[in-house]
Amino acid sequence: MLRSHGVLRLLACNPRIGGRSGRLAAGAALVALALAAGLSGPASAQQTQIINPGSMAVTGFSGTIIPGFDEGLPPGVDPVDETFIDTERATLRIFDVSALGGPPSGQLVNTPLPFEVLAGQIGQVFALTYDDGVRDGTPSGVPNLYAGATSLHGIRIVTPDADDDGRPERERRGKAGATFMDGQFAEDNGGSPGAIWKIDGLTGEVSLFATIEDNSGPGIADVAFDRASRQFFASDLDSGLIHRISADGALIDTFDHGVTGRPARGLEAVADDGAVMDIQGAAFDSEDPDSWGFTQDERSVWAVQVHGGRLYYAVGEEAEIWSVGIARNGSFAGDPRWELTVDAEEDLPVTDIAFDNQGFMYLAQRGDIENRYDYSQFADSGDGEVLRYWRESPDDPATESIWVPVPQEYAIGFPAGHRQSTGGIDLQYGYDAQGYFNTNACAATLVATGDKLRDNPALEEQLAAGGPLAVHGVQINSTMLVRPQNEPPFGSWFVDFDGFFEDAEVEGHVGDVEIWRPCEGRAGYYERIPYPGGFLPPFWPPEFPPPGNLPPCLDVEAVNYFCTPAGLEADVYVRDVAGIGGDSVKADSRTPGVSVSPLQQTKAPGAPFTIGMSGFFPGDRVDVGLCFYRQSDADAGGYYPCCKVVVPLATPPVSCEP
Secondary structure, three states: OEEEOOOOOOEOOOOOOOOOOOOOOOOOOOEOOOOOOOOOOOOOOOOOOOOOOOOEEEEEOOOEEEOOHHHOOOOOOOHHHHOEEOOOOEEEEEEOOOEOOOOOOOEEOOOOOOEEEEHHHHOOEEEEEEOOOEEOOEEOOOOOEEEEEEOOOOOOEEEOOOOOOOOOEEEOEOOOOOEEOOOOOOHHHOOOOOEEEEEOOOOOOEEEEEEOOOOOOOEEEEEEEEOOOOEEEEEEOOOOEEEEEEOOOOEEEEEEHHHHHHHHHOOOOOOOOOOOOOOOOOOOEOOOHHHOOOOOHHHOEEEEEEEOOEEEEEEOOOOEEEEEEEOOOOOEOOOOEEEEEOOOOOOOOEEEEEEOOOOOEEEEEOOOEOOOOOOOEOEOOOOEOEEEEOEOOOOOOOOOOOEOOOOEEEOEOOOOOOEEEEEEEEEEOEEOOOOEEEOOOOOOEEEEEEOOOOOOHHHHHHHHHHOOOOOOEEEEEEOOOOOOOOOOOOOOEEEEOOOOOOOOOOEOOEEEEEEOOOOOOOOEEOOOOOOOOOOOOOOOOOOOOOOOOOOOOOEEEEEEEEEEOOEEEEEEEEEOOOOOOOOEEEEEEOOOOOEEEOOEEEOOOOOOEEEEEEOOOOOOEEEEEEEEEOHHHHHHOOOOOOEEEEEEEEOOOOOOOO
16 A cells, blocks of 8 residues: 555656655656655554643644555556545644754754544544643643644545445546545544544543534634633634534534624624535535635634633634634623734735733734645645734724734745745743753744745755755744744744655645643742731642742633623633642732732632732733632631742733723
């Protein structure tokens, strides 16, 4: 069986196909086929957890195979017609990027073997998100990973075997009896175009989490998890709806931007036209995405991300960014708001959004869909940008948006233009000078997916020492390195998605990237600051590190802000580093003139502590002192463990409406 990363045309004379040193021909008539015999098999469920702080999950096309190639093909048979999705190779990999081997110099990084999930298990996927790791009501510290089915890595259809060669027949156009190719949506495993898969962070077990039944083939654009309400949001490319999904996978309700969002900006409501992907109809063309049943561009929602109590989402190829509030009960608040229209060289969909703990918003574009029959191209390459926006401070009344009108841009990839984004983006811990994690820097690094990342003939001599040029995967660099800095990106590291380097001509084969980064704002331990109220110093459990080398006893993992009738409130999610088993806090303000409330509260495991604030100016930092403890210990009387920290809360620059 001949396996290839993707591109397949015609066999060259005397091709070298037995190893991984073959060279890919660039001509339309010649193609080398890379044999994957040297790759390791998929990682199976492990004894230890598969997701750790900083774990980098990446999606991409799984590659192809010609079943029975060793027996030869009949004369006159085009190998492309006998090439199928390889169901035994991965469409999702989880990389350990905690040690990158040295300072960045534009080099390829060799990581430990990643954990893999195969196309036969979940089909082709793009969107990724993590949950909060709460299992049976108890925080475990290890999240699960979720992946959404996609058409962004092509649509392949087949009809039953008609020539008795033991293989189904590939079809370019819709035809009676056509079905999706094995490995497209993992239908044998219960999958579908509307599937969202769950990968257990402890065991690696794969299961079907949720299904959007009415999705006919376009698939899921993006998936996001909201810690405050413990629910998911998924954008549906078939209908344009954003689905709200419970923590156990039940579909709750939907938000329709075309009908509900657009009128908030004075635009005409646009309902879904009802178009579907009909692979048995003559109108379907596998190389024409306009026949795939996507909803209209005006209502097509791509990226979704939760930030500050609102769901941000990207609409259409012109890429407008909107947001809608998330009410305290988790429902859509009914207050859709246009945020900005993306200022980029090309009008392309924004397929991923990320926020850091300073309020910067990062956007990643992906090129237009191009589904070549020979698997060589799934998206246009060379125009996708990675951008960074921030709020105007103070807001400029002369501009329509509260965000700056012109974003910063990152140089992605070495090819001319440095716009090789394939639509995935996230924030990562910082790295020290030797390429090791610095977990105290919670969002200091940008990770972005791209193709042809090290391919630039003009720089080949400089790049040669850093590894192969045909790298399709992830670029990693400091968030500080906006253009023209890091142009070309020699201040970056690169990770290849699948370890093949003969495939220089493929485009759009890499998808999303998601980092597990439990550090979205770290609380500082303050033994030196006297805490009012007479609380005793923290008691450290026997198994915790002794004094002299004490980390913070409590981490703040996330903060979400809400405007309420009483004013601004912050939901603060904490991680019990010291192992106190706390469920309660006592709070006071460490910022003169600012009041906080309530003074004491007890919450269920995993639920946030809600801090109300008054007496500050929007955008001010408010320092809140916390004593974190277990209420049952306090009820018992006497001395009990109490972790004392100061939490710096950076309030939103926009005031709550009275």
